[in-house]
Amino acid sequence: MSDVKVKRELFNPDKIPFVGSLGLLALGDVGFTAWRKVKSDHKQKELNEKK
């Protein structure tokens, strides 16, 4: 934990990395749901690109 900084920044739905973060998980249902959505969109985008 000492080598990696964990962000405690405010929740910004426009800046959610598709790999998520502990900071997002710590936000609970709101962060988790938003991340899942980004992840799902990202996956869909990848699938579409493959097609």
Place this chain on the structure above:
Amino acid sequence: MKKNKLLLIGWDAADWNIIWPLISQGKMPALKKIIENGVYGNMSTMSPPYSPMLWTSVATGKTPDKHGILGFIEVTPDAKSVRPVTTTSRKTRALWNIFHNKGMKSNLVGWWPSFPVEPINGTIISDRFQKTHRNPNKQTPMSEFAIHPWDKKDEFKDLRMFAFETTEAHVYPFAPRAHEVDQDKHKGLSAIAKIISENSSVHNAATKLLRTSEWDFMAVYYDMIDHFCHSFMKYHPPKLPGVDQKNYDIFKDAVTGSYIYQDMMLERKMNLIDKDTTVIIMSDHGFESGSKRILNMPKVQAAPSLEHRQFGMFVASGPNIKKNEKIFGMGLIDVAPTILHHFGLPIGEDMDGKVNLNIFKETTAPQFIESWDKEEGDFADLDFKDEADALSDEDTMQQLVELGYVEKLDEKFEIAIKKTRVDLKHNLARVFLGKKDFNSAKIHLLDLLKEKAPIDLAPFYMDLITIALHEKEYGQANKYLEKVKNSGTEINYNLMYTESHILTEMGRPREALKILEKARLTDGSDKILYNIGKLKYQLGDYKESVKLLEKAIELDSQKAIYHATLAEVLLQLDEYEEAADYAMTSIELVKYFPKAHFLLGQALEKLGDLENAKLAFEMANKLKPKEFHKAEISLENVIEKLELDLKFDDKKSNKYRENQITIVSGLPRSGTSLMMQMLNKGGMDCLVDGKREADDSNPKGYYEYEPVMSIQKDNSWLDKAQNKTVKIVAPLLNKIDDQYRYKIIFMMRDIDEILKSQQKMIGRSEDVFPVKLHNEFQKLLTNIEVWKKKEPGVELIYVNYKDVLNHTDDVIDKVVSFIGKDMNKESMKKCVDKSLYRNKIKK
């Protein structure tokens, strides 16, 4: 919005030894803020320290023998299998049942155990909600018993995080060199993924409820710190010899990472509650993080619990909670009573815990009822038609096995069931041992000795040795020791301690010392230093004892018994201040430690602080009333000393009150009959029946009224005493009816004189001094003084019998003005006959 809400957050295994350094490094800002605005202190755990038992004690205020949760697993009702422990094993009501009955709303998330759910007013997301398959190809359907109300399932089902969803962004903060792990050889990363996902699921449900529901009480339980500690504490700095360097480098931040993540989740929860909400954060036990960490777990039941430390943490803040103050003596069983008190609800007298009033800014006296279990009404009690399959959970069982809490189940289920039954029974015996209920423990242990292979009997014999020593059955203790030696047990007991303990108890401390001195050559632990220090004390080598005990405390400052023993030795060396300090530290660590309170009382008495010595002895006596005769006697001594200074003050108005009842009282043989006679001759009407005739002891008559003797049963005759005088002896005074006004003339006489007079009157030798009666009389006088002050209808003056004889005029003036009526003082004076003063003590 609801007021007076309380949020209880459980952090399994959280320990101050890890928290304080992180707070000072600024890595746990949310907890720091709460501490600064509230109280903090140690949380004392119980034996055996198994989490489902402990968290149920938190929720019920009762010890496991009463609440019924005795381990990690239970046998299914059809007796065909075993499964992770469920709510069905709990046999008493928890906080949320009580709140339900009172129309309050509770939310419960992840509590261990809370599956199957109870139909309470509020929401329960049970401890099975977050348990999911690791395999992404396997579905984990949600059990209908995992959520209450079930129609809320759609709101929560998508809030479960699966272990396979965990990414490197989640794992790296705990293991920055995670990519170096050979996952075929080390399961660390998969453990991290599972712990993060499960705890995030719990947190998701909790934040959802915090955001969207109304509640009065909410409890959330996280096992993250405990699970991280069990998996990675061996890699926590400083590196222990024998730990693989590469794994150490990879996982050394894992434990602290779990605390930091827990703090981040705490920060979120704090942002979702209002400032009027009271918050409690607590753990059920601590976790060894220093030199006592165990690298090779011994083969004993629930072995990982050996790494649990006696003290967990407790923090609380809220509108009525003190600010930035350390509190002492919090125990797991105190949490439920303290929470009930917060809500203004009574505490069950059958609860083992007490309200910790020290945490509150403003306190009121706790209220009690016999038992919440005996209350009628709707408590949302579990009415579960048990179907073994519905509650079984292979994945959770597997996790318990992986954590080492549960042995890998035997392929033969009958053996697994048998072992489970035996373990639960042994746990119950250990609970009784922890409560010092040796008889109950013994019954279960002796029963367990009937078990046959593959059950290992050695642990039962070890516990029986403890009991035999307590019962001073030394021969039996030695027999049990031999049984352990010959049992072929796989458990590596350190029998040297047991042997030396038996010898010590047998009064052979030199032989015991020899054994330990030999062992010390290879073992420099605090335990051995303490035991040798204790033996040196027994042998009268106080100075050497102090040195050894101080060294033991240097190595482990958290052992209450070390501090108490050092206090005991220092008392022998007349070092009273230091002794008081060590006794205090011992009490700070463990509140329910009668001996430490007793030692503190002794030190304070020597220092002349009698008031506080009295409190300490009272506490010692209260905690161990049946056995602690020393504390009882010390308390009596201190009370006697205090009573020497007791002032008997008059409480009087000197105003005549209409229909007042004049009472002459005092201890028997203190001059009450003489005063009655004086009042009678002075013109007062006396309520007497003349049934007791004059005799040698009272030649001028007793002036008594027979119904007084049964005043405790019937005091209705008091209306006849209005505007009259009646004699009521001191022990019966507090039975008078508070609807009348009383003027009490209380006769005082030297207690020793009274006793001599009484001995003579009943034909006993005056040379035999009745010590017990003397103490009783002292207590009675103290009680009268207290009673007088709190009774608004009572006025009372003290009249010394000797003054009646020697300063008769002054006494008559005092009595007449007290009664508030004109009286014939001359006639009163004529009653005094000094020749009747026959039992003056020769000083």
